Amino acid sequence: MAQHRRVFFISDRTGLTVEALGSSLLTQFAGVEFQRITLPFIDTIPKAIAAVAQVNQTEDEVGQRALVFSSIVDDAVREEINKCHGLVLDVFERFIIPLEGELGEKSTHVVGKSHSAGNSKDYNHRIEAINYTLSHDDGVTNRELEEADIILVGVSRSGKTPTCLYMAMQFGIKAANYPLIPEDLEANRLPPALLAHKHKVWGLSIAPERLHQIRSERRPDSKYAALENCRYEVAAAEKLMKRNDIIFLDSTTKSIEEIATHVLHEAHLMRRVY
Amino acid sequence: MAQHRRVFFISDRTGLTVEALGSSLLTQFAGVEFQRITLPFIDTIPKAIAAVAQVNQTEDEVGQRALVFSSIVDDAVREEINKCHGLVLDVFERFIIPLEGELGEKSTHVVGKSHSAGNSKDYNHRIEAINYTLSHDDGVTNRELEEADIILVGVSRSGKTPTCLYMAMQFGIKAANYPLIPEDLEANRLPPALLAHKHKVWGLSIAPERLHQIRSERRPDSKYAALENCRYEVAAAEKLMKRNDIIFLDSTTKSIEEIATHVLHEAHLMRRVY
Numbered sequence: 001m002a003q004h005r006r007v008f009f010i011s012d013r014t015g016l017t018v019e020a021l022g023s024s025l026l027t028q029f030a031g032v033e034f035q036r037i038t039l040p041f042i043d044t045i046p047k048a049i050a051a052v053a054q055v056n057q058t059e060d061e062v063g064q065r066a067l068v069f070s071s072i073v074d075d076a077v078r079e080e081i082n083k084c085h086g087l088v089l090d091v092f093e094r095f096i097i098p099l100e101g102e103l104g105e106k107s108t109h110v111v112g113k114s115h116s117a118g119n120s121k122d123y124n125h126r127i128e129a130i131n132y133t134l135s136h137d138d139g140v141t142n143r144e145l146e147e148a149d150i151i152l153v154g155v156s157r158s159g160k161t162p163t164c165l166y167m168a169m170q171f172g173i174k175a176a177n178y179p180l181i182p183e184d185l186e187a188n189r190l191p192p193a194l195l196a197h198k199h200k201v202w203g204l205s206i207a208p209e210r211l212h213q214i215r216s217e218r219r220p221d222s223k224y225a226a227l228e229n230c231r232y233e234v235a236a237a238e239k240l241m242k243r244n245d246i247i248f249l250d251s252t253t254k255s256i257e258e259i260a261t262h263v264l265h266e267a268h269l270m271r272r273v274y
Numbered sequence: 275m276a277q278h279r280r281v282f283f284i285s286d287r288t289g290l291t292v293e294a295l296g297s298s299l300l301t302q303f304a305g306v307e308f309q310r311i312t313l314p315f316i317d318t319i320p321k322a323i324a325a326v327a328q329v330n331q332t333e334d335e336v337g338q339r340a341l342v343f344s345s346i347v348d349d350a351v352r353e354e355i356n357k358c359h360g361l362v363l364d365v366f367e368r369f370i371i372p373l374e375g376e377l378g379e380k381s382t383h384v385v386g387k388s389h390s391a392g393n394s395k396d397y398n399h400r401i402e403a404i405n406y407t408l409s410h411d412d413g414v415t416n417r418e419l420e421e422a423d424i425i426l427v428g429v430s431r432s433g434k435t436p437t438c439l440y441m442a443m444q445f446g447i448k449a450a451n452y453p454l455i456p457e458d459l460e461a462n463r464l465p466p467a468l469l470a471h472k473h474k475v476w477g478l479s480i481a482p483e484r485l486h487q488i489r490s491e492r493r494p495d496s497k498y499a500a501l502e503n504c505r506y507e508v509a510a511a512e513k514l515m516k517r518n519d520i521i522f523l524d525s526t527t528k529s530i531e532e533i534a535t536h537v538l539h540e541a542h543l544m545r546r547v548y
Binding site: 013014016025028029030038040073087092094095098103104110134162170214258265 | 277279287288289290291293294295297298299302303304305306310312314315341345347361363365366368369370372373376377379381382383384397398400401404408411435436439440443444488491529530531532535536539545548
């Protein structure tokens with residue numbers, strides 16, 4: 001039977017960063033089953049005491065002490081968390097001291113500068129990019145394509161929409177997307193509106209078997225979802241992209257994060273927001 | 275003059291986690307200006323050698339050595355990165371050893387389990403949630419509201435759409451949203467389609483001055499954007515929400531991450547994806 005451990009992500013803010021960090025580290029232990037609990041906004045001593053009580057129940061309930069990934073800026077609150085019976089790995093504690101030494105400056109110890117709306121230029125970039133991407137999804141308009149940072153093309157359900165939304169949300173990138181529809185594939189040419197913007201067009205492709213599976217969830221037993229049709233569309237789309245010198249990426253085994261990061265990296269686009 | 279430092283985020287995968295971690299730590303040093311460069315997919319020794327060369331140019335170009343936040347699973351690749359002249363803070367190195375000790379298990383040292391599409395149940399959850407959220411944006415349909423995990427209401431431009439998309443993308447939560455339009459405000463009642471789902475309705479509010487600013491960017495000098503009208507709409511929406519026992523959150527000074535995390539936390543919803 002697999003070892004079972006309970007993991008807490010405790011943060012004085014959203015907890016998103018410690019969740020990402022902790023989850024990434026936990027994937028290194030394939031033989032352990034982890035039950036994850038996030039406790040965000042632990043920014044006072046009473047809240048820390050309540051969190052510690054919850055962490056300390058773990059031994060009784062699970063049979064082994066908890067793992068705690070934490071990010072607590074305030075020393076007094078962090079000391080409280082450190083009193084729990086779990087193994088505490090505090091990001092702030094472990095990294096801020098070497099950084100203070102290197103920068104020759106004390107850290108401000110002010111909670112909550114990260115992910116904050118404080119930087120309104122960043123915030124406006126994001127919202128503008130999200131709005132742009134929503135209104136340029138799935139080829140709904142040919143207007144303002146000159147404003148796009150990037151334009152994704154690919155057959156229906158190859159992952160364009162989630163990738164574009166992710167790029168807008170996380171990187172502040174204006175990302176339009178166009179489906180390659182049967183007419184484009186038959187004519188073996190890009191949607192005409194894109195010709196003037198070819199330098200910023202990137203492609204997504206996908207294994208026909210996976211496409212068949214995805215499309216079948218939406219429209220089972222349709223011609224649209226048929227494996228034969230998926231094979232034809234993918235082959236025709238790849239031919240079209242090659243002919244038009246559009247670099248494309250296989251999305252089959254990649255997460256949205258991976259596709260978005262790859263495209264950005266290859267297209268030499270920089271993050272607009274942190 | 276502010277101290278200027280160059281920072282590298284180096285990862286064998288997307289680099290998103292070290293970027294988030296590093297950026298969060300850097301906000302603690304208000305007196306330093308940071309220039310950030312992400313080098314993703316550094317998963318071979320030749321790529322590591324090239325990355326190190328880039329890091330080492332920093333001293334000549336900036337006058338001080340670089341800071342390097344890294345996450346490298348492979349020991350040989352990490353050793354290469356450690357040879358650079360920058361201050362290297364490797365997440366994997368600093369956390370994996372205490373974790374191995376605690377779990378009594380060696381880490382697999384397999385690159386790239388995080389953010390990977392490997393977990394197809396998670397992946398499907400996300401895509402399904404994104405599609406649901408896109409097709410239930412801005413009250414476009416009253417159908418399938420029983421499937422929603424959460425329904426956000428608020429006046430136009432109070433932050434509903436980005437928050438819903440973020441919840442879908444990052445947490446796999448099906449999030450619908452409804453605008454509170456002048457008719458609703460005058461009648462002082464929720465959009466009728468929501469009455470049966472009141473238990474999962476949450477509100478967003480916003481300071482009238484900020485709303486005026488946001489709306490003015492889209493439609494300057496309109497009645498819609500006028501400060502007077504924003505004041506009326508916000509007051510009427512808050513009155514409506516209070517009357518209907520809808521808990522609401524002020525989005526004015528919060529980032530999308532913060533709003534989404536707050537709502538999830540208050541609504542006792544759990545992440546569906548990690």
